[in-house]
Amino acid sequence: MATKLSVNINKIATLRNSRGGNNPSVLQAAIDCQKFGADGITVHPRPDERHIRYSDVRDISKIITTEFNIEGNPTEDKFVDLVLEVKPAQVTLVPDSPGQLTSNHGWDTIKEKEYLQRIIGVFKNAGIRVSIFIDPVEEMAAAAAATGADRVELYTEDYARNYNKDRNAAIAAYVKAATIATQNGLGINAGHDLDRENLRFFKQSIPELLEVSIGHALIADALYYGLENVVQLYKRELKD
Numbered sequence: 001m002a003t004k005l006s007v008n009i010n011k012i013a014t015l016r017n018s019r020g021g022n023n024p025s026v027l028q029a030a031i032d033c034q035k036f037g038a039d040g041i042t043v044h045p046r047p048d049e050r051h052i053r054y055s056d057v058r059d060i061s062k063i064i065t066t067e068f069n070i071e072g073n074p075t076e077d078k079f080v081d082l083v084l085e086v087k088p089a090q091v092t093l094v095p096d097s098p099g100q101l102t103s104n105h106g107w108d109t110i111k112e113k114e115y116l117q118r119i120i121g122v123f124k125n126a127g128i129r130v131s132i133f134i135d136p137v138e139e140m141a142a143a144a145a146a147t148g149a150d151r152v153e154l155y156t157e158d159y160a161r162n163y164n165k166d167r168n169a170a171i172a173a174y175v176k177a178a179t180i181a182t183q184n185g186l187g188i189n190a191g192h193d194l195d196r197e198n199l200r201f202f203k204q205s206i207p208e209l210l211e212v213s214i215g216h217a218l219i220a221d222a223l224y225y226g227l228e229n230v231v232q233l234y235k236r237e238l239k240d
């Protein structure tokens with residue numbers, strides 16, 4: 001089973017916002033990523049709209065032909081309203097605080113079980129698939145099933161950081177968490193700091209991996225190789 005590649009285009013928005021105006025165009029990047037073979041587009045709007053704006057999310061929803069994945073913290077009513085309005089294929093719930101540079105931890109699915117059950121119910125009633133961001137910890141993966149989520153997204157920063165030191169040690173917790181999540185009926189997504197070097201081993205070690213969302217490394221690689229080549233290069237790493 002080939003794992004789906006969802007391209008996170010937040011970095012395109014960061015570049016655009018650095019100069020005002022509309023260059024590069026986030027909407028065109030979404031259209032082109034799809035044309036070049038991406039299986040989905042991911043955006044992570046934050047309350048201060050410092051990269052993806054709420055208007056970008058609405059604009060992209062009109063041109064999406066693949067899977068639209070919106071990430072964010074549902075404690076913000078604005079975020080919940082936006083997702084319910086746009087109705088993407090998937091919402092990925094992330095417990096990040098408003099000013100945080102990037103996501104840096106997963107949900108505590110034990111302590112936050114009731115809150116997650118309630119908010120996941122809201123999205124699922126609207127027909128939206130729900131994934132929740134978790135650290136690669138067996139207890140968190142096991143408890144994720146009771147929240148009503150369809151999938152977990154494994155937070156891969158630790159894996160990426162330790163990959164070059166000892167990739168077998170780096171992947172171990174992820175294999176365990178993915179096994180437990182799968183046994184509990186959850187689908188597996190993954191993301192954060194995945195790149196062309198570490199992606200294939202992750203995919204080979206977790207064959208049930210349904211989808212990765214990749215932003216930073218892919219967009220950085222596109223500076224050298226171009227977006228079309230890079231989408232294809234990443235997709236190649238995800239084939240069986």
Ligand code: PXP
Nearest residue numbers: 044094103191192193214215216
């Ligand atoms: N998944 C989540 C929940 C994220 O917050 C991010 C970064 O916005 C990613 C995946 C993608 O990470 P990266 O940009 O390092 O590929």
